[in-house]
Amino acid sequence: MGGDHAPSAVVEGSARALARSSDSLSIVLTGDEEAIRRELGRIGFSSPRLVIHPTTQIVQMTDRPSQVVATKPDSSLVAGIRLVKEGIADGFVSAGSTGAVLAASLMLLERIPGVKRPALGAYIPARPSGVMLCDVGANIDVKPDYLLQFAIMASEYMRRVYHVAEPRIGLLNVGSESTKGQKVYVETHELFAKYLPTFAGNIEARYVLDGKVDVVVCDGFVGNNLLKFAEGFVVHLAARIAEGVKRFGDFDPASQKMTSLLRNVMREFDYEEYGGVPLLGVNGVCMVSHGSSGPRAMENSILAAFEAVQSNLVPSIREDITASVRAVEEAT
Amino acid sequence: MGGDHAPSAVVEGSARALARSSDSLSIVLTGDEEAIRRELGRIGFSSPRLVIHPTTQIVQMTDRPSQVVATKPDSSLVAGIRLVKEGIADGFVSAGSTGAVLAASLMLLERIPGVKRPALGAYIPARPSGVMLCDVGANIDVKPDYLLQFAIMASEYMRRVYHVAEPRIGLLNVGSESTKGQKVYVETHELFAKYLPTFAGNIEARYVLDGKVDVVVCDGFVGNNLLKFAEGFVVHLAARIAEGVKRFGDFDPASQKMTSLLRNVMREFDYEEYGGVPLLGVNGVCMVSHGSSGPRAMENSILAAFEAVQSNLVPSIREDITASVRAVEEAT
Numbered sequence: 001m002g003g004d005h006a007p008s009a010v011v012e013g014s015a016r017a018l019a020r021s022s023d024s025l026s027i028v029l030t031g032d033e034e035a036i037r038r039e040l041g042r043i044g045f046s047s048p049r050l051v052i053h054p055t056t057q058i059v060q061m062t063d064r065p066s067q068v069v070a071t072k073p074d075s076s077l078v079a080g081i082r083l084v085k086e087g088i089a090d091g092f093v094s095a096g097s098t099g100a101v102l103a104a105s106l107m108l109l110e111r112i113p114g115v116k117r118p119a120l121g122a123y124i125p126a127r128p129s130g131v132m133l134c135d136v137g138a139n140i141d142v143k144p145d146y147l148l149q150f151a152i153m154a155s156e157y158m159r160r161v162y163h164v165a166e167p168r169i170g171l172l173n174v175g176s177e178s179t180k181g182q183k184v185y186v187e188t189h190e191l192f193a194k195y196l197p198t199f200a201g202n203i204e205a206r207y208v209l210d211g212k213v214d215v216v217v218c219d220g221f222v223g224n225n226l227l228k229f230a231e232g233f234v235v236h237l238a239a240r241i242a243e244g245v246k247r248f249g250d251f252d253p254a255s256q257k258m259t260s261l262l263r264n265v266m267r268e269f270d271y272e273e274y275g276g277v278p279l280l281g282v283n284g285v286c287m288v289s290h291g292s293s294g295p296r297a298m299e300n301s302i303l304a305a306f307e308a309v310q311s312n313l314v315p316s317i318r319e320d321i322t323a324s325v326r327a328v329e330e331a332t
Numbered sequence: 333m334g335g336d337h338a339p340s341a342v343v344e345g346s347a348r349a350l351a352r353s354s355d356s357l358s359i360v361l362t363g364d365e366e367a368i369r370r371e372l373g374r375i376g377f378s379s380p381r382l383v384i385h386p387t388t389q390i391v392q393m394t395d396r397p398s399q400v401v402a403t404k405p406d407s408s409l410v411a412g413i414r415l416v417k418e419g420i421a422d423g424f425v426s427a428g429s430t431g432a433v434l435a436a437s438l439m440l441l442e443r444i445p446g447v448k449r450p451a452l453g454a455y456i457p458a459r460p461s462g463v464m465l466c467d468v469g470a471n472i473d474v475k476p477d478y479l480l481q482f483a484i485m486a487s488e489y490m491r492r493v494y495h496v497a498e499p500r501i502g503l504l505n506v507g508s509e510s511t512k513g514q515k516v517y518v519e520t521h522e523l524f525a526k527y528l529p530t531f532a533g534n535i536e537a538r539y540v541l542d543g544k545v546d547v548v549v550c551d552g553f554v555g556n557n558l559l560k561f562a563e564g565f566v567v568h569l570a571a572r573i574a575e576g577v578k579r580f581g582d583f584d585p586a587s588q589k590m591t592s593l594l595r596n597v598m599r600e601f602d603y604e605e606y607g608g609v610p611l612l613g614v615n616g617v618c619m620v621s622h623g624s625s626g627p628r629a630m631e632n633s634i635l636a637a638f639e640a641v642q643s644n645l646v647p648s649i650r651e652d653i654t655a656s657v658r659a660v661e662e663a664t
Contacts, residue, residue, distance in 0.1 A: 140514055174472065174553060181472060182472050183473070185553075204557075204560050205557040205560035205564060208561060208564060209568045218557075221513060222553065222554050224506045224537075225506065225558060226558065229537035229558050229561065229562065230565060231538045232538035232539060232541055232542070233562060233565060235538075236541045237569065237597065240459070240600065241594070241597050244596065248589060252589075254589045254590060257584075257586045258593075262573070264576065
C-alpha cells in the first residue's frame with residue numbers, strides 16, 4: 001500500500017515479475033485484499049504463486065518512522081517485514097516511506113551481527129558498467145568504520161546481484177590525493193587502503209559513471225544529495241529536449257526517432273530501470289523503491305530482491321562482516 | 333598561462349570579450365610575451381585595450397598552492413593577482429590551479445573585513461532562471477556562520493552580476509524539515525531563518541535546477557561533488573546521445589536537427605557558457621575558470637568579472653558583511 005501508485009503499480013509489477021521469473025519466485029502481497037483483487041482483475045492476472053496477506057493499516061508519509069511498528073502493526077509495511085522476520089518470506093520490497101522501512105527493518109530484522117550501521121546502496125545502471133553508490137541517505141553522520149562496512153556490503157551486493165567478480169571500490173572525494181576531503185574521509189582512505197584489497201583510491205564525482213569502479217562509498221548526506229541532484233537533472237534535461245523535439249512537429253520523422261533514442265538513453269539513469277535501493281546490513285533482503293515507482297520499477301525491485309535471495313546476499317554479508325571485524329581486531 | 337589550453341584559449345577569449353564589450357573594458361594579459369604575441373598574430377587581433385604584462389614563471393598543477401606566492405612570484409597567476417592588489421587591475425581571471433588562485437588571492441588580496449572564509453560560487457545557467465551554488469570547494473569543513481556569509485555573498489553576486497533583485501536563498505539538505513541533515517545544517521537553518529529575510533528553507537538537490545531559489549548554500553565538500561557529478565553526467569549523457577544520433581547516419585535530417593537541438597540544451601549545463609566561478613570574500617574580483625576552458629569560457633569569465641567590477645560587487649559585499657556582523661553582534 002506504499003508509494004504514489006499503490007496498490008496498482010505494486011500489483012502490476014508483481015504480475016510482471018512472476019511472468020518473467022522462474023517458478024521458484026512466489027510473491028506475498030500485503031495490503032487491502034479488496035483493492036489488490038480489484039487490481040488483479042483489472043490486469044487479468046492470477047497465479048498460484050501470488051498470495052495475498054490481508055492487512056488493514058497503511059503507513060502514511062506523516063507517520064513518524066520510529067513509531068510505525070508500534071502504531072501501525074497491521075500495515076502492509078510492518079506486516080511485510082514481519083513475514084521476513086518469521087521466515088515466511090525471504091525478502092521484502094516496498095515503495096512506501098523510506099524512513100519507515102528503515103526503522104521497521106532495523107527494529108524487526110535487526111542488524112547483522114557486527115554491522116555498525118545499515119546503509120542504502122543505489123545501483124546506477126550507467127554504461128560501460130553499473131555502479132553502486134553507498135550510502136545514499138540512511139546515515140547522515142558517519143565514521144570511518146561505518147564507511148568500511150558500507151564498502152564491504154555494497155561490494156557483496158555487486159558480486160551477488162550483478163555478478164561482478166571483484167568489485168573495485170572508490171571513496172568519493174574532491175581529489176585523488178589521500179589527504180583530500182573532510183577529516184572522516186582522510187581517515188577512511190587510510191582504513192580502506194589497509195583492509196580493502198580492491199580499493200582503487202579516491203574517486204571524484206565526475207568519474208563516478210565512467211566504469212572505473214563498481215562501488216562508490218560516501219556518507220549518506222553527500223550520497224543522497226548526489227542521487228537527488230542527478231534525478232532532478234535527468235528530469236530537467238529530458239523536459240528541455242522533449243520541448244525542442246516537440247517544436248519539430250509531431251509528424252517529423254526526426255521527432256519520432258529522437259523520442260525513442262532519448263527514451264533509451266534516459267533509461268540508463270532512470271530509477272524505473274533499477275527499481276529499488278537495497279537496505280544493506282539487516283538480517284533479510286530489504287528493497288526500498290522510489291515513492292513514484294511505476295509497475296516496471298516494482299518489477300525490477302522484486303527481481304533484484306529475488307536475485308539477492310537466490311545468490312545468498314545476506315549470509316555472504318554476514319561472513320564478510322565477521323571476517324572484517326576479526327581482521328580489524330587482529331590488527332589492533 | 334594557466335589551464336589546459338593556455339595561452340591560446342585565454343588570448344582568444346580576451347579578444348572576444350573586448351570585441352563584445354564597451355570601451356570601458358581593458359585587459360592586461362600576464363604571461364609569456366612571445367607566446368601571447370604569437371597567439372594574437374594567429375587570430376589577427378590587436379587592440380589598444382589589450383596590454384601584455386610579461387612574466388617568466390608558470391604555476392604548475394604540482395606546485396603547492398600555499399607556496400606559489402613565494403616560489404613563483406613572477407608567474408602569470410601571482411603577477412595577475414598582484415595587479416589587482418596594487419589597484420592597476422580591477423579584477424583577475426584565471427584558468428590555472430584553483431588551489432593556487434585561492435591561496436594567492438587570500439594572501440595578496442586578503443579577506444574582506446569580517447569575512448570568515450571566502451567561498452567559491454558556481455553559477456548554473458539552468459532555466460527558468462540560473463542558480464548559484466556556494467560553496468563549491470573552497471571550504472571542505474564549515475560552520476554555520478561561514479554558511480551564513482556564503483549566502484550573503486552569493487546573493488550579492490546574483491544581485492550585481494545577474495540582476496536578480498531579491499535573491500531567494502535555499503539551504504541544500506536531504507529534506508525540507510528544519511531538523512534534517514548534519515548537525516551543522518540544522519544549526520545553519522536556524523541562523524538563516526533568523527538573519528536572512530529571503531531564506532526559502534531547505535532545498536533538496538532534486539529541485540536545485542527548478543528555479544525555486546536563486547542561491548543554494550552548502551559546504552564545499554558536497555558542493556564540489558555535486559558540481560563535478562553534474563559535469564560527468566553531462567559528458568556521459570551527451571556521448572550516449574551523440575552515439576545514437578550517429579547511428580541514424582550523417583545524411584539523415586534527424587541527425588542534423590538533433591545535433592543542433594542537443595547543443596542548445598547542453599549549453600544550459602555547460603561551464604563553457606558561464607565560464608568561471610567567482611571567489612567571493614576577498615578584496616577584489618577574482619574569477620576561477622575551469623582548467624579545460626576554451627575561448628568561449630574565458631570570454632564569459634572575463635565578461636562576468638567585468639560585470640562584477642562595474643556593478644560594485646566587492647564594495648557591496650563589504651557593506652553586507654559589515655551589516656551582518658553588526659546584526660549578529662546586536663542579537664547576541
